[in-house]
Amino acid sequence: MFSVFADYARLFRAGWTLSRRDALIPHEFAHLAPAPVRMIGALSRIGANRKGRPGERLAHAFERLGPAYVKLGQFMATRPDIIGFEMAGDLGRLQDKMPPFSEDAARREIEAAFGKPVDVLFEEFSPPIAAASIAQAHKARLKDGRKVAVKILRPRIEQKAGDEFRAFSRAAHNLEGLSKTIRRMEPVKFVETLKAAAAIELDLRMEAGAASELAEDLADEPKTRVPEVIWPFTARRILTVEWIDGTPMGDLAALNARGIDRKALAKLVIHVFLKQALHTGFFHADMHQGNLIVDNxxxxxxxxxxxxxRLDENTRNVFAEIIYGFITRDYARTAEVHFTAGYVPPGHSVEAFAQALRAVGEPLQGRNAAQVDMSRVLQQLFDVTALFDMHLRPELVLLQRTMVTVEGVARSLDPEIDMWAAATPVVKDYVNKAIGPMAQAEKLKTATAKAIEIAPKIPHYVETIGKAAELYAAQGPAPRIDHKDRPARAALWAVAGAALILAAAILLQ
Ligand SMILES: Nc1ncnc2c1ncn2[C@@H]1O[C@H](COP(=O)(O)OP(=O)(O)O)[C@@H](O)[C@H]1O
Ligand SMILES: [Mg+2]
Known part of the structure; x- marks a missing residue:
């Protein structure tokens, strides 16, 4: 009984905070609502701050409301198919900064986790150096002299987030009863998925596992570095990794002062991102400047x-395949392939699907990256997926968002960067590996194992990737940057983003 009351109190507080930013029933959307809701909206807007886009206002309100809402916002950002591309973009930029908790509280957490006081475990231990909604970081030195970064979950964050999520669940159940339209958006399932995602972030051993796996994946990249996990000082609420001395990526003045080759660094950022996405499919999905450091x-x-x-192999292949379809402008064939494979729900017209693809692809031909409005292209692709009843796969939306972030970081380092020239070596490497003799043998093995299921697709993949390889081979080992080719190449980055969204939609069956 008390918890019901507490849930509604929480929701009321959230409603109040949202209304102060006109993010409860934003005036931009109010006309879509039935009369009583419009009324409430009008009342809720009295004295509200209406500056900025609805997504920006929502992001501000979420930041004020704390960790569970910050998570909610980040999660909503991965569903542009529901909330629209612009709002997803605004929520994707949610600032996750909070005042730190005290060093004493941090020391208590460490003692609780390892059963010994900090001074016994560490030689030195600093005050907080950065604080976000879920955790904060400290700099420390181990007894053996190694410098480390220690990330500590906020005290009682699990309970606090749990309480908020319970209120979300209640709100979702209530909302679902309101109308069919809302029911179709599956708010209850949405909250369940959100809870599951948050649970992973609330266990820092999962983050340690991710760091360790990524370090292994990137071990053959001499120019990149992933800090080593210090396992004996890692627990559910504490993550300890090797400290990285260096310059934060956002500090351009310091990078310049060090004489860092910013053009090369920009290329490296793109390279590292694509390497993760294409080669293993396991990728860092939060590659903003604050999480990148140029070491000494x-x-x-x-x-x-x-x-x-995480992207499975099939997803990566479909991604490659769609890029190929856009490159060759063979929309009919690409559409045909997707129908045969059952990616688009039956009952739609192949020709109409090809037509929709053409409307996305043709305007991109012969334009460079600066001339292409990425967000418009993506919006159009979301429209296509809606027209053809395709669902978006969240992990691909996450990849697309990371791509936009990475592009932003690269551009801040080198405003003239040619994305495609930077991307070509990794993509080429992927294609080579995908059609190498070993890969073929593996594919056959898989085909035997899952014969009925995927065998019909295999020849098609081999053919597609083979053609792509021919195309790359014809271009020679180094990217040819003559005048005729350059705009098309630059536009490919945008096309890749577009392809990604399509792949996202197509793969969900
Ligand atoms: N291994 C490290 N070496 C140096 N600085 C680090 C290291 N890990 C984290 N930091 C610094 O601490 C900040 C917060 O850590 P981070 O892991 O990004 O936490 P959050 O998830 O709260 O963003 C980073 O932005 C970076 O400046
Ligand atoms: Mg961070």
């Missing part, structure tokens, strides 16, 4: 493995 040897270090994405 000039290597690119990644930190913060709280949000990771």
């Amino acid at each position: 040897e000039g290597r690119l270090a990644l930190v913060d493995f709280g949000i990771m994405g």
Whole structure:
């Protein structure tokens, strides 16, 4: 009984905070609502701050409301198919900064986790150096002299988040009863998924696992670095990793002062991202400047493995295949393939699907990256997926969002960067590996194992990737950057983003 009351008190507080930013029933959308809701909206807007886009206002309100809402916002950002591309973009930029908790509280957490006081475990231990909604970081030194970063979950964050999520569940159940339209958006399932995602972030051993796996994946990349996990000082609420001395990526003045080659660094950022996404499919999905450090040897270090994405091989192949379809402008064939494979729900017209693809792809031909409005292209693709009843796969939306972030970081380092020239070597490497003799043998093995299920697709993949390889081979080992080719190449980055969204939709069966 008391918890019901507490839930509603929480929701009321949230409603109040949202209304102060006109993010409860934003005036931009109010006309879509029935009369009583419009009325409440009008009342809720009295004295509200209406500055900015609805998504920006929502992000502000979520930041004020705390960790569970910050998570909710980040999660909503992965569903542009529901909330629209612009709002997803605004929520994707949610700031996750909070005042730190005290050093004493941090020391108590460590003692509770390892059963010994901090001074026994560490040689030195600093005040907080950065604080976010779920955790904060400290700098420390181990007894053996190694410098480390110690990330500690906020005290009682699990209970607090749990309480908020219970209120979300209640709100979702109530909302579902209101109308069919809302029921179709599956708010209850949405909250369940959100809870599951948060549970992973609330167990820092999962983050340690991610750091360790990524370190292994990138071990053959001499210019990148992933801090080593210090396992004996890692627990559910504590993550300890090797400290990276260096310059934060956002500090351009300091990078310049060090004489860092910013153009090369920009290329490296793109390279590292694509390498993860294409080669293993396991990728850092939070590659903003704050999580990138240029170490003292000039290597690119990644930190913060709280949000990771995973793409299976099939997904990566379909991604490659769609890029290929856009490159060759063979929309009819691409559409045909997707129908045969059952990616688009039956009952739709192949020709109409090809037509929709053409409307996305043709305007991109012969334009460079600066001339292409990525967000418009993506919005159009979301429209296509809606027209053809395709669902978006969250991990691909996450990849697309990371791509936009990575592009932003690269551009801040080198405003003139040619994305495609930077991307070509990794993509080429992927294609080579995918059609190498070993890969073929593996594919056959898989085909035998899952014969009925996927065998019909295999020849098609081999053919597609083979053609793509021919195309790359024809271009020679180094990217050819003559005048005729350059705009098309640059536009490919945008096309890749577009392809990603389509792949996202197509793969959900
Ligand atoms: N291994 C490390 N070496 C140096 N600085 C680090 C390291 N890990 C984290 N930091 C610093 O601490 C900040 C917060 O850590 P991070 O893991 O990103 O936490 P959060 O998930 O709260 O963003 C980072 O932005 C970075 O400045
Ligand atoms: Mg971070």
